Amino acid sequence: MLNIVIFGPPGAGKGTQASLVAKKYNLRHLSSGDLLRLERENGELGDKIKKYQDSGQLVPDQLIIKLIKAAVLKKSSTAGIVFDGYPRNIKQASSLKKLFQEKREEIDVVINLKLSAEKAAQRILLRGQTSGRSDDNKKVILNRFRVYKSQTAPLLEYYQNQGKIVNIDGSLDVETVFNKIQSAITSLDTVNKKPHI
Numbered sequence: 001m002l003n004i005v006i007f008g009p010p011g012a013g014k015g016t017q018a019s020l021v022a023k024k025y026n027l028r029h030l031s032s033g034d035l036l037r038l039e040r041e042n043g044e045l046g047d048k049i050k051k052y053q054d055s056g057q058l059v060p061d062q063l064i065i066k067l068i069k070a071a072v073l074k075k076s077s078t079a080g081i082v083f084d085g086y087p088r089n090i091k092q093a094s095s096l097k098k099l100f101q102e103k104r105e106e107i108d109v110v111i112n113l114k115l116s117a118e119k120a121a122q123r124i125l126l127r128g129q130t131s132g133r134s135d136d137n138k139k140v141i142l143n144r145f146r147v148y149k150s151q152t153a154p155l156l157e158y159y160q161n162q163g164k165i166v167n168i169d170g171s172l173d174v175e176t177v178f179n180k181i182q183s184a185i186t187s188l189d190t191v192n193k194k195p196h197i
């Protein structure tokens with residue numbers, strides 16, 4: 001099994017890269033933002049989720065942890081999972097670790113897409129013209145960055161300590177970033193491969 005986290009600030013290209021990775025390696029693409037947006041339209045929790053998303057705040061841990069857990073435990077014929085937008089804080093990360101330990105699996109690598117706040121904001125504003133997302137606007141972007149810095153960025157150290165981070169310049173074009181991600185996954189294979197006798 002191959003389990004990957006695509007990490008980075010809002011606008012870094014997590015969704016785009018996660019979907020390319022999922023296709024290439026036959027992985028399930030789990031986007032916590034999409035899960036929540038779906039729940040927001042269909043579920044009873046809609047109004048609550050809308051309030052958090054529209055202000056750029058993280059939804060309460062227990063809510064997203066429950067959704068992710070159900071999704072991870074769902075039977076699937078894929079070769080693993082690529083996470084996009086999850087985990088967003090230490091509590092979510094340790095709950096994910098526990099969940100995978102129970103499955104005798106682990107997060108193999110965390111791809112950190114690095115992007116300056118200025119470039120990311122430019123991209124999100126551009127995306128906002130077509131995405132229809134109520135949080136892709138100037139006011140909410142600022143808050144999403146603040147939340148990223150204070151709650152999500154500390155995860156970098158958490159995963160660094162576990163030797164799982166691969167840093168990639170997220171300002172490069174989509175294809176170049178994807179090539180670099182593929183190299184990271186390939187070297188993972190090489191490291192993990194047991195010598196044949």
Ligand code: AMP
Binds near residue numbers: 033036058087135
């Ligand atoms: P995204 O689609 O990843 O940009 O997420 C959009 C919004 O969904 C965020 O600003 C949060 O309100 C919410 N969200 C997405 N993922 C999470 C998460 N892992 N934990 C809490 N809230 C989340």
